[in-house]
Amino acid sequence: MSRSSQGPHLPVVVRQSVVGFGVYARRCLKRNTRVGRIRGQIIDDVGYSSDYCMELGGSLSLEPSYPFRYLNHSCEPNCEIIQWEYEGNRSELWLHTRLPVEAGEELKIDYSWPAESAIPCLCGSPNCRGWIIDPIELPLIRA
Numbered sequence: 503m504s505r506s507s508q509g510p511h512l513p514v515v516v517r518q519s520v521v522g523f524g525v526y527a528r529r530c531l532k533r534n535t536r537v538g539r540i541r542g543q544i545i546d547d548v549g550y551s552s553d554y555c556m557e558l559g560g561s562l563s564l565e566p567s568y569p570f571r572y573l574n575h576s577c578e579p580n581c582e583i584i585q586w587e588y589e590g591n592r593s594e595l596w597l598h599t600r601l602p603v604e605a606g607e608e609l610k611i612d613y614s615w616p617a618e619s620a621i622p623c624l625c626g627s628p629n630c631r632g633w634i635i636d637p638i639e640l641p642l643i644r645a
């Protein structure tokens with residue numbers, strides 16, 4: 503892994519978590535901090551799915567590379583992924599904090615999976631949906 507593609511300047515470290523690996527803050531981060539760009543392989547296949555892929559819209563998915571492929575889910579996450587669109591259908595994904603993060607705290611995002619992909623959630627947040635699922639699709643799984 504080259505220095506320029508995943509610089510050691512990123513304020514995160516990948517460590518063992520309760521669910522495999524997780525991404526942890528190396529220092530405290532303010533709300534709305536741009537943590538880093540999520541890089542990886544772009545896949546143009548509407549049927550593509552994997553444990554880590556992120557939808558980019560249309561038929562495009564991103565298979566994220568280290569370290570952000572290890573971002574875990576929370577129903578009340580401290581981070582979110584922002585998609586920046588550029589001309590020529592080019593876009594970049596960036597991880598931003600949406601809450602203040604302490605040094606050593608795990609960074610998490612809301613996976614918002616569709617109902618057919620949902621699995622039970624163990625995030626432990628007070629408002630846990632019980633499933634890793636898009637809140638809009640929650641009535642489908644309860645039905």
Ligand SMILES: [Zn+2]
Nearest residue numbers: 577623625630
């Ligand atoms: Zn949850």
